[in-house]
Amino acid sequence: GQSLEQPSEVTAVEGAIVQINCTYQTSGFYGLSWYQQHDGGAPTFLSYNALDGLEETGRFSSFLSRSDSYGYLLLQELQMKDSASYFCAVFAGSARQLTFGSGTQLTVLP
Amino acid sequence: DAGITQSPRHKVTETGTPVTLRCHQTENHRYMYWYRQDPGHGLRLIHYSYGVKDTDKGEVSDGYSVSRSKTEDFLLTLESATSSQTSVYFCAISGDRDTQYFGPGTRLTVL
Numbered sequence: 001g002q003s004l005e006q007p008s009e010v011t012a013v014e015g016a017i018v019q020i021n022c023t024y025q026t027s028g029f030y031g032l033s034w035y036q037q038h039d040g041g042a043p044t045f046l047s048y049n050a051l052d053g054l055e056e057t058g059r060f061s062s063f064l065s066r067s068d069s070y071g072y073l074l075l076q077e078l079q080m081k082d083s084a085s086y087f088c089a090v091f092a093g094s095a096r097q098l099t100f101g102s103g104t105q106l107t108v109l110p
Numbered sequence: 111d112a113g114i115t116q117s118p119r120h121k122v123t124e125t126g127t128p129v130t131l132r133c134h135q136t137e138n139h140r141y142m143y144w145y146r147q148d149p150g151h152g153l154r155l156i157h158y159s160y161g162v163k164d165t166d167k168g169e170v171s172d173g174y175s176v177s178r179s180k181t182e183d184f185l186l187t188l189e190s191a192t193s194s195q196t197s198v199y200f201c202a203i204s205g206d207r208d209t210q211y212f213g214p215g216t217r218l219t220v221l
Binding site for chain 2: 004030031033041042043044045048050087089091095096097098099100101102103
């Protein structure tokens, strides 16, 4: 099966940079995804990394190291609206399914 | 936003009653998924479908069944609801499996 670890909570101030780490153990790995979920809302797709390296999309970047079974989500120029839960998910296995971590609650303070 | 809806959005039911949740998509995506989300857990896969009448079990399938008779509809049935099935249920759709788009969710309470 798959297992993922990410911090349960992270706090940062507006305008700062925050990094949310994710380590995973899996077989048949294809890629690592990140999803954002605001309280009471649905998860929304942020990024997908299939290859090693950094992918940048606006204020958000995602990194993957396949050899270290490690990835992170980097949020720059934090805004209050970034307060949400962030989930990493591995795309893996013969059935090619997503398995989600337990999520990181990000709180952005003024 | 992907065209995906769930109904009902909220439901309260009693232990032992059958419950059916509906997921409807307008994107013509091949893959559809049902997840449940509970505090302290991420999203856990219940069942998924890779085409009409093609379904398979996920991580937490006990007590649940699904059906997909049309591309656009994926039904989740709790044959006899239990209190442990109180949860928020999300449907998701995908065209290529590695990127999923989620519906708004159904909050189910089993008393």
